[in-house]
Amino acid sequence: MSFQLFIFYVFAIIMVFAAARVITVRNPVYAAMFLVLTFFTAAAIWMLLEAEFLAVTLVLVYVGAVMVLFLFVVMMLDINVEPLREGFVKYLPVGILVGSIMFLEMVFLLTQRYFPSENFPAPAAKPANYSNTEELGRLLYSDYLFHFEVAALILMVAIVAAIALTMRRRSDTKYQRPGLQVQVKKEDRLRVVSMDTESKS
Amino acid sequence: MDNLHLATPEIFMLFASCAVLVVDLFLKPGQRHMTYWLTQGSLLITLLLTYGQVGDTAGTAFSGAYTVDGMSAVLKSWILLIAIGGFVYTRDYIKDREIANGEYYVLGLFGVMGMMIMTSSNNLLTIYLGLELLALSLYAMVALYRSNADASEAAMKYFVLGALASGMLLYGMSMVYGSTGSLDLATISQALTTSDAGSTGARFGLTFIIVGLAFKLGAVPFHMWVPDVYDGAPTSVTLYISTAPKIAAFAMIIRLLVDGLEVLSSDWTLMFAILAALSLVVGNLLAIAQQNIKRMLAYSTISHVGFLLLGMVAANPEGYSASMFYAITYAFTTLAAFGVLLVLSRNGEEAVMLDDLSGLFRRNALAATVMMVALISLAGVPPLVGFYAKLSVLKAVISAGYVWLAVIAVIMSVVGAFYYLRAIKMMFFDDPVDSSEVPARMDVNATLAVNGLAVVVLGIFPGWIMAVCVRAFAG
Numbered sequence: 001m002s003f004q005l006f007i008f009y010v011f012a013i014i015m016v017f018a019a020a021r022v023i024t025v026r027n028p029v030y031a032a033m034f035l036v037l038t039f040f041t042a043a044a045i046w047m048l049l050e051a052e053f054l055a056v057t058l059v060l061v062y063v064g065a066v067m068v069l070f071l072f073v074v075m076m077l078d079i080n081v082e083p084l085r086e087g088f089v090k091y092l093p094v095g096i097l098v099g100s101i102m103f104l105e106m107v108f109l110l111t112q113r114y115f116p117s118e119n120f121p122a123p124a125a126k127p128a129n130y131s132n133t134e135e136l137g138r139l140l141y142s143d144y145l146f147h148f149e150v151a152a153l154i155l156m157v158a159i160v161a162a163i164a165l166t167m168r169r170r171s172d173t174k175y176q177r178p179g180l181q182v183q184v185k186k187e188d189r190l191r192v193v194s195m196d197t198e199s200k201s
Numbered sequence: 202m203d204n205l206h207l208a209t210p211e212i213f214m215l216f217a218s219c220a221v222l223v224v225d226l227f228l229k230p231g232q233r234h235m236t237y238w239l240t241q242g243s244l245l246i247t248l249l250l251t252y253g254q255v256g257d258t259a260g261t262a263f264s265g266a267y268t269v270d271g272m273s274a275v276l277k278s279w280i281l282l283i284a285i286g287g288f289v290y291t292r293d294y295i296k297d298r299e300i301a302n303g304e305y306y307v308l309g310l311f312g313v314m315g316m317m318i319m320t321s322s323n324n325l326l327t328i329y330l331g332l333e334l335l336a337l338s339l340y341a342m343v344a345l346y347r348s349n350a351d352a353s354e355a356a357m358k359y360f361v362l363g364a365l366a367s368g369m370l371l372y373g374m375s376m377v378y379g380s381t382g383s384l385d386l387a388t389i390s391q392a393l394t395t396s397d398a399g400s401t402g403a404r405f406g407l408t409f410i411i412v413g414l415a416f417k418l419g420a421v422p423f424h425m426w427v428p429d430v431y432d433g434a435p436t437s438v439t440l441y442i443s444t445a446p447k448i449a450a451f452a453m454i455i456r457l458l459v460d461g462l463e464v465l466s467s468d469w470t471l472m473f474a475i476l477a478a479l480s481l482v483v484g485n486l487l488a489i490a491q492q493n494i495k496r497m498l499a500y501s502t503i504s505h506v507g508f509l510l511l512g513m514v515a516a517n518p519e520g521y522s523a524s525m526f527y528a529i530t531y532a533f534t535t536l537a538a539f540g541v542l543l544v545l546s547r548n549g550e551e552a553v554m555l556d557d558l559s560g561l562f563r564r565n566a567l568a569a570t571v572m573m574v575a576l577i578s579l580a581g582v583p584p585l586v587g588f589y590a591k592l593s594v595l596k597a598v599i600s601a602g603y604v605w606l607a608v609i610a611v612i613m614s615v616v617g618a619f620y621y622l623r624a625i626k627m628m629f630f631d632d633p634v635d636s637s638e639v640p641a642r643m644d645v646n647a648t649l650a651v652n653g654l655a656v657v658v659l660g661i662f663p664g665w666i667m668a669v670c671v672r673a674f675a676g
Contacts, residue, residue: 109405119398120379146263150318150330153215154337157311160222161341164304168347 015041204262217243225303268323272673291437312338316449355433370413376406386461421479431499440539451528480507515601518674560633571653580621586660
């Protein structure tokens with residue numbers, strides 16, 4: 001077993017363990033943390049596959065941005081997880097049965113006999129000066145331009161939908177009008193009241 | 202960047218949708234009809250551009266990601282035509298319910314764009330992106346009716362199950378990509394033909410792809426979301442979901458399974474046979490028990506999806522063109538049925554129960570007649586277009602040797618005729634619960650009349666569309 005294979009198994013085991021913990025821990029904050037660990041080990045495995053740019057992006061975008069947002073939501077909203085767990089024990093036997101049947105079927109099908117690894121040779125290692133980022137960029141803006149544009153369109157639909165679904169005009173909302181605010185004069189706000197002086201007695 | 206001109210309809214549509222989005226921001230509340238006319242105008246121009254491609258135009262653009270062929274131009278023209286008709290029907294309905302914002306129209310346009318991309322895709326990634334563009338627009342359109350709790354619930358269900366289906370589809374696609382080493386449908390087909398190496402992996406992926414497709418189409422046993430979404434969504438969105446996307450879904454099946462994985466057709470015909478038989482039985486039997494007309498039409502959709510898949514079971518050009526004819530005619534017949542429901546849902550009232558239809562003939566003769574024509578056509582009674590659609594599918598199935606499937610289909614069509622005829626009996630012979638007249642705008646009346654007439658005339662002369670469908674698979 002080469003050292004690289006050893007590293008792969010270490011990361012793979014950590015990843016499967018972390019992914020399993022995401023759905024089994026009781027505390028949602030811990031679940032989010034385990035999800036961070038899952039993403040991080042996935043990034044490490046991508047690094048082994050020489051997909052450096054994707055690995056770094058996964059850490060930056062998912063671990064750095066998306067999961068922080070996730071944690072915010074989990075902490076801000078007081079989610080009661082008890083109703084979500086209702087019926088867990090009731091459906092567990094059926095779930096285990098169906099899951100294990102599917103698992104066994106997959107194992108049976110995807111073994112060496114029907115799915116030999118000789119059919120899928122490992123790609124040759126790239127030279128040291130090969131830039132993964134540059135190649136991705138070149139492909140993205142040439143062969144995959146159409147997909148790039150459609151993906152951009154999907155993001156726009158997401159923005160339109162998010163704004164349309166959450167923006168509502170409420171009658172009790174207070175607005176500031178900066179235009180009127182700066183036109184305020186001393187007379188509008190300040191009233192000088194003349195009073196007789198009072199003597200200390 | 203060769204052949205960029207092939208994508209002119211999509212490119213125009215993209216610019217037009219963005220223009221509608223921006224122009225709408227500057228409109229005052231009283232000027233909303235501008236958004237409507239701009240939407241219709243952009244759909245109409247796109248339709249003209251697309252229709253210009255019908256015939257001999259063929260080729261690929263964007264490094265093989267996008268294709269125009271005999272099938273795509275025809276199906277896209279129908280999608281656009283049905284979208285235009287749908288917006289005519291929905292105009293007053295969404296205005297009454299205060300969901301007629303610019304966003305409704307823009308999401309509708311983006312959804313149409315997604316369908317066009319699905320129809321023109323030549324690549325696993327393009328199919329997936331087009332599907333997601335359509336699906337995201339649909340989830341948002343269902344949820345837009347925020348003052349209605351049912352609509353929010355339906356949107357949630359639709360979103361969760363839709364995401365699950367997308368996951369299945371994507372997993373299947375990744376297995377196919379892994380075993381054949383390409384995203385391009387033609388290359389996948391060639392790789393599977395020339396060598397046997399990737400076929401196990403591709404078959405494994407195929408199973409997941411079919412589960413994803415069945416979820417999206419609403420075929421039994423993946424149909425649970427259909428009645429809830431049809432019922433919970435505002436009727437205008439139900440109309441949108443149940444018409445043009447069915448044509449796009451048909452195109453997606455053809456692209457994935459015929460253009461890409463036809464080598465494995467011996468595997469997927471059996472899966473489709475099971476899905477079709479179950480959909481026909483469950484859809485028709487459960488539709489009988491429904492008192493809610495939107496749920497009844499939802500179960501009827503499930504049974505028609507069964508028929509659509511039946512044509513695919515034949516796995517030959519005859520079957521594909523029969524299915525294509527079925528998808529097109531089903532879409533515009535359902536358009537008429539939901540158009541009538543929208544005419545009835547006026548002044549804040551919803552026409553959802555079957556009782557709301559009773560005595561319709563005395564309240565609005567045109568709407569009742571169009572509804573009758575649509576329902577009889579869905580039941581498959583000659584000389585309407587639904588009869589010819591069913592006949593050509595059955596012919597293809599029998600000549601492919603699946604007589605048992607044809608027998609199930611015929612028996613279930615007879616069962617299905619019961620609930621369509623019950624609705625017609627209520628419209629014409631029962632006393633109305635509320636005998637007030639149901640007025641409709643001029644343009645809605647005209648569209649209903651044309652739509653109803655199309656169901657009749659194309660039923661008597663089906664040759665024109667059938668010839669187009671046959672030519673789409675002749676090459």
